[in-house]
Amino acid sequence: MPADRSVVPLPAMPAPEALTARLTRWRFWLGLGLALLLAALLVEAAHKVMTELSYGAVVAAARATPAGVLLASVLATGLSFLALTLYDRSALQYAGARLPYRLVAQTSFIAYALSNTVGLGVLTGGAVRLRLYGAAGLEAGQISRVIAFNAVGFTAGIAVVGAAALVWRAGAVAGMLGWPPDLLRAAGVVTLLAAAAALGAFWRGGTWKLRGWSVRLPSASLAMQQLLISALDVTAAAAALWVLLPAGSVAFPTFVGFYALAIAVGVISHVPGGLGVFEAVLLLALGQQVPADQLVGALVLYRVIYHLLPLALALLLLVAASWRRGAATPLVRAAAALSPLLLSAFTFVIGVLLLVSGVTPATEDATAHLQRFMPLPVVEAAHFLGSVIGLALLFVARGMLLRLDVAWWAGLVLALASLVLCLPKGIAVSEAVLLGLLAVSLALSRRHFNRRAALFSLAFSRGWLLAVAAVVGAVAALLFFVYRDVPYADQVWWQFEFDAYAPRSLRAMVAVALLTLCVALAHLLHRAPPPLARPDAAALAQAQAIVAAQDSAGAGLALMGDKSLLFAESGQAFLMYARKGRSWVALYDPVGPREAWPELVWRFVELARESGGRPAFYQVRPQALPVYLDAGLRVYKLGECASVDLASFSLEGKRRANLRHGVARAQRDGLAFEWLPAGAAGPVFGALQAVSDDWLGQHQAAEKAFSLGAFERGYVERQPVAVVRHEGRIVAFATLLVTGQAAEAAVDLMRQRRDAPKTTMDFLFTQIILQLKAQGVACFNLGMVPLSGMAGHRLAPGWQRLGRLLFNHGENFYNFQGLRAFKEKFDPLWEPRYLAAPGGLAPFLVLSDTAALIAGGWRRVVSK
Structure with missing residues (x-):
């Protein structure tokens, strides 16, 4: 029943939640207002161009540019890209990583050459860094911090350089914009003071926290270094265009301020390379100072020198790396693959x-x-x-x-x-x-x-x-x-x-x-795709042989038969997938030899897109992320998966005291553990069925599917089953997914009676771990905790900050923290899991459709 608002006051919303709520509420209108503003800007600039320009005059102005001026613009462009390589170097220092400068410079140049031309710098440039830095040994988390630090550094540099230009040349800028000089100068001073205050905070170091949000502050020297690099980059990039303008038409400090503004508006517009938006801002700002035909001619030359020329050089670098077949190092292969x-x-x-x-x-x-x-x-x-x-x-x-x-x-x-x-x-x-x-x-x-x-x-x-x-x-x-x-x-x-x-x-x-x-x-008008075919007995037998020969226990879910299977051309690998709405969702990474994964990923992406669907891969591991990025997908962190190193696991010692005492108490309560190998559960299947039915009734739930096993006789009898008896009666059980390589085992179905002792689950899991250790299995996969390990600081992507918020305050929807606390008892290692999907709204739609696949339909998502 809805609460009586006149009696029950709403709880105060924490600052991050309030901010998120406001941004969510006003996001559409803010976006619409920004779009209308940019549209008006473009229309006004286009009108100015159409009325004051002629094509012949623009061409004549561009051709009349002296060779020495063109060379100066090229040199300024080179200086700007040199500064961009230093961006990455300082960002790597912040992330705690050291790489040779030659590698850093090559990666930075390729990433910025691509993102400056295509746009979407965090995505296109991020894909380059993830592949090249990943091949050099950096972890995905470190690379994410590099990308975020670069983005913040670029924003700070634009703001500080623009503010300094306003303070220095407020009168000239005011004359062009028609705004009061004192107002512009005050805005510049406030921005510079804010930058100085930030440097003061960095001087103290440490971590900045606000209601659960935290960010590790860079040192003051690193922040100052990054600020100087940003200033050098923006100044050099502005000089690359300024030297192309008629001599004496506009002072350089004044021009730098307008250049910074044009770059910022171009980035906000999300138009690839800011094309049209960047030009519109400068046409409006400088139209009275610089002849329009010469200004447009300079802008055309600038696009060729600063955007097209670096892109061509980056392409030559990668082609040269591709041609070096003899030096087939991981780094060379990674560069060539781009x-x-x-x-x-x-x-x-x-x-x-x-x-x-x-x-x-x-x-x-x-x-x-x-x-x-x-x-x-x-x-x-x-x-x-x-x-x-x-x-x-x-x-x-x-x-x-x-x-x-x-x-x-x-x-x-x-x-x-x-x-x-x-x-x-x-x-x-x-x-x-x-x-x-x-x-x-x-x-x-x-x-x-x-x-x-x-x-x-x-x-x-x-x-x-x-x-x-x-x-x-x-x-x-x-x-x-x-x-x-x-x-x-x-x-x-x-x-x-x-x-x-x-x-x-x-x-x-x-x-x-x-x-x-x-x-x-x-x-x-593409035709709707036909229904997906379920695997027949031959396909399941082929999949079972592949599952037994590899080391991912979760691959055993393919044997449920509820998912379609896509086999590699070699027949030695496959991926399992299902479709809901327009979402084609593959579960986990492909199963089989790693060299077959790219082929399967590409085929699946093409199959989904040819049918008008959105391809996605659910719960993929960080080691395979470059394969999905190469296929044009983006990655979003889902949570963390817990796995126990069985070789080092023991109940001895102070750290395991709680588990040891829990096992002893369970045994005093009359609990006994029994291990049933694969194929041995038939005689007790009726008792297992009773436990399963009682568990489903207790939770008012139906059988799940897709990423979870279902209680079906043929499926259960193919697996090992761990049983807990209380005074001779089965009160709990768990089915296990185990590979033939003994590399990993994972819990599948896990159910208990409502009258089972409270220590039952701790006892069951502990005994399973000890049993698997005795069998020589390397690790035990405890499964994923959704939204666990999400970054909450300001440099983190919005996706992770939202996930962190839900993890901390979403107990009404799902017991995220309780699930992690239970798995922490076994002192596991945590590894991130990701969703690979298209961008935009696709991740939210894919996750919604995946929830329906797991629950067995939208009605069960709502009603359990």
Whole structure:
């Protein structure tokens, strides 16, 4: 019954909970307000561009930039990326790890080159760090702290540099924004004072705590070092753009402040690379100080120098690592395995450039040469096919991300074809250089694209389709900007002349738009997947042989027969999975030899996506995380799994006094332990059934499934069963999952009568552990404690902070702390378990569907 609010006051909500509740309540409106603000910013900037610019003036301004200025911009870019390598070095120091600077510099450069261009820096750059630093021996927790420390350091650097610029040049900034100088100067001073106060807190060191939330503070020297590195990075990056502007148009300190603001707004927008948003902020801020055509020309050159050039260099680094087959160290293999990720990003960028090239005219000199040496039909065909190839590369990039062999072939063929078309299309030399780099990189990376699939069966996510649609829309807008002075009429479409670039671009753009629409409709109207097939007797026998030959006890749940099985092509490995709604959930890591895992993961991801579903892997171990990251999934911590090292377990000593006394008390209470080997439970099955029925009735629960065993005769009799008798009557039992390698055993079903003595479960578990130790089993898996071990400090991801909150205050839903306390009695080792799933809302939807799979339906989730 609902509480009487007029009588029973609500308890005061702790500060973190109140903050979380407010953010959750207002998140939609805050996001909507920010989106509307950014949209208005873009519209205003676009209007300014459309009214004050001409395409010819922008091209002329970019081409008029002296070579010395371009070199200065490249040098400033190099200094910025050097500072970014120092980001990682100081972050590793904070995380308590030491690695060679050469490795740190290579990892940092590749990660930032990718994240600066593609965006989503924590995700794309994080995947690079997790693979390379992981191959160098760092643990996932250390790498997470490195990523978080970098993010905080970057934010602090932007804030401090921007604040210093405001204090120094408040008058100039106020003149551009129309705001009071004193207000801007005061805001800068407050920010700098806050930074100084933070440094003072760091000087004391220790751990900062607030109502269960804690964060280990860096030392003052490390914080100051990181602040200086951030200032160097932001200043150098700003200089890379500032030197491209007309000399004397805006003072450098003033420009740095606006640059920091533009970077911050671009990051908040979550637009890849801040494209459009970054430019919009600078156009609004500097539009009155710098001629618009020169400003836009400088922005275009900046994108090429600061974003495209490092991405191409990072790709060359990875391709070179891929080619070094003789030095097959784990680190080299890890670096080489990242090449499909960068090739996918580079292919997408090349596709965008080809589409842009298709809606912009060639130079007058190029047109004159084409008219002299090329037939008009060849020029028309090259222009049209170049745009279509650009669109195709946007879709092929998706297949490269999934390491499909057919995507590799398609990318190589399309790159070579477009390379040939560069000459008749407009003598596009720079375009030819980039296409040549793509073709060479693909040729040297062939062995990493080993996934077999049909290109036309590739499923595109809604996010990918939206990204392609956004690119096509932006290119269409660019077309109308470039040819805004052309009088559009019916006859324009059918003009075929060497200098008729507007009709040529219109025809190509219409084809691109129609093809995009066709691909989107084909995937949105995809047929519903057929029901999943349960394994037959032959499949279960094959799975049983694989389970017996490996060391993960939980793999025995495949023998329940309630999950579908996906076998590797070799037949020596499999994964078990089920489907609920649109969620395809694989339980645990694949079962079998490690070398077969990538194939199974990729096949499962493709199978789910081809059916319009969301692939996920439930309770995977940290050692296998790179396999899931390579498949384009993200990882979310679920909790921690407890395992007892049986070789060192004993009831002797002071630490085991409570367990020893508990066993002695249980024996005095008349409890006796009995071990039934696999196949020996038949004579007592009726008694076990009675215990199971009493346990289900006591808890008003039904049989579970998926990640838990169910009490079924055939399944129970295949397992060892541990029994506790009280005065000769069975009062409790547990079934065990044991591998043939004796590497691990795990508890499966665990049930007791309601009238069993209170010491029964402690006695049962202790005797199981001693029995398994006597049999030579290496470790005993006590199972996972959900949400255990979640980080609660400010640097932790929001997912873990929410989990920590639920673990500490969610006793009304589940006894998280009580479950951990019970398992702590046996002094286990704790290892994290993760969910690998797509991003966004997918993890919450997957976990909801997984709960329904375990409970046997949504109704049982609610009613137990």
